[in-house]
Amino acid sequence: MTFANGVAKFCLMAPDVGNFSVSLSDEASPADGTSSTLRARPHHFTLSDTSITQRSDLPACAGSTFGYMGEPFRIAFKLKAWNQDNVPTKNYAGSFVQFAKPISGDAAVNTAAWINSADPDSMGLWMVAPGYVVGSDTCTAKFSGNAPSHETTFVCDGGSNVAPVNRTAGPRVVVSMTPEVPSMVWSNGEGTFSANVMLHRADKADGAYETLEIGIAPRDADGVALDVLDMDADKNGANERARVGTTKLRYGRLKIANAHGSERLPLPINVQAQYWNGKAYITNVNDGCTPLVPGNFIKEDRTGESIETSIAATGTLSAGTGRIALSKPTQTPAGKGVVTIKVDDTKLPYLPGAGTATFGIYKSGPVIYRRELHY
Ligand SMILES: [Ca+2]
Numbered sequence: 001m002t003f004a005n006g007v008a009k010f011c012l013m014a015p016d017v018g019n020f021s022v023s024l025s026d027e028a029s030p031a032d033g034t035s036s037t038l039r040a041r042p043h044h045f046t047l048s049d050t051s052i053t054q055r056s057d058l059p060a061c062a063g064s065t066f067g068y069m070g071e072p073f074r075i076a077f078k079l080k081a082w083n084q085d086n087v088p089t090k091n092y093a094g095s096f097v098q099f100a101k102p103i104s105g106d107a108a109v110n111t112a113a114w115i116n117s118a119d120p121d122s123m124g125l126w127m128v129a130p131g132y133v134v135g136s137d138t139c140t141a142k143f144s145g146n147a148p149s150h151e152t153t154f155v156c157d158g159g160s161n162v163a164p165v166n167r168t169a170g171p172r173v174v175v176s177m178t179p180e181v182p183s184m185v186w187s188n189g190e191g192t193f194s195a196n197v198m199l200h201r202a203d204k205a206d207g208a209y210e211t212l213e214i215g216i217a218p219r220d221a222d223g224v225a226l227d228v229l230d231m232d233a234d235k236n237g238a239n240e241r242a243r244v245g246t247t248k249l250r251y252g253r254l255k256i257a258n259a260h261g262s263e264r265l266p267l268p269i270n271v272q273a274q275y276w277n278g279k280a281y282i283t284n285v286n287d288g289c290t291p292l293v294p295g296n297f298i299k300e301d302r303t304g305e306s307i308e309t310s311i312a313a314t315g316t317l318s319a320g321t322g323r324i325a326l327s328k329p330t331q332t333p334a335g336k337g338v339v340t341i342k343v344d345d346t347k348l349p350y351l352p353g354a355g356t357a358t359f360g361i362y363k364s365g366p367v368i369y370r371r372e373l374h375y
Contacts, residue, residue: 124217256355
């Protein structure tokens, strides 16, 4: 031991996490000694048991291979704490766990701590979307958290000039508090984490992102971090996160066909889930589970009119298509009765859509009144 400018540094290594006290004294005058309580921390974490559950808001969609932008999906993973000799530090549990902000049991979850990276007590969640094919090029979509535009920019390997898209309302990458808040359980030096996360819809259609990578950079309050990083979310050439997994996210809408029929019969209405493939909206044949329940739709009358009809339930989408129905009006409308059917944006905010339904005397031609709303 040597002193430099009156200061000597000790490095004490303990095999496991815990508190211990250190007493230092001079042999010549032991009464002048000092003691201090120290906490041994892990050397690093490892990441394992990663999983992604798409469409976690809909139990009927368990096993879905894709999700919609603006819809939560659940990520789960384990962190294991190790000492410098690669021996598990099994005492890292209970009060020795130095993650408080991202996950605090029943108390409020600090969502900023889930997104922040490189800060003590943070989780560093972010996403990046490579493999976005544009013409003959392959691009990577990079999501910025910077206000005011929260820009999504595209880095392409050829001459494609993909214009950035914004989400002015806020960052696209967020932790979702629904259907459940994030959770964390530590036992024997191993922590099991779960969180619902989301890529918000941009102000206009983008994607589809068929290889969206989800990464984290957990760092506890003592600065203990992962040993291996394999994801470069900001595309600066250096990995700063570890990949939890890869999934598909699509910018969707529900096309509600305009319908016309007799006022003496229920009126079927065809619906179709679509997503933006980079050039056009196409049928999302992978959607075989979005529920077509009455509560997901709103009927709106035209000003000054009231058509006594209601939306009937008819199951789920199948291969992207399905059908809802309006009941026979309880009072026959005078002349044509027109209502607008909309997706309730509090129930299916990721599949907006609207169409018109017309009850009335059938005339020549299948459609008397047509209006399309594009999203
Ligand atoms: Ca980087």
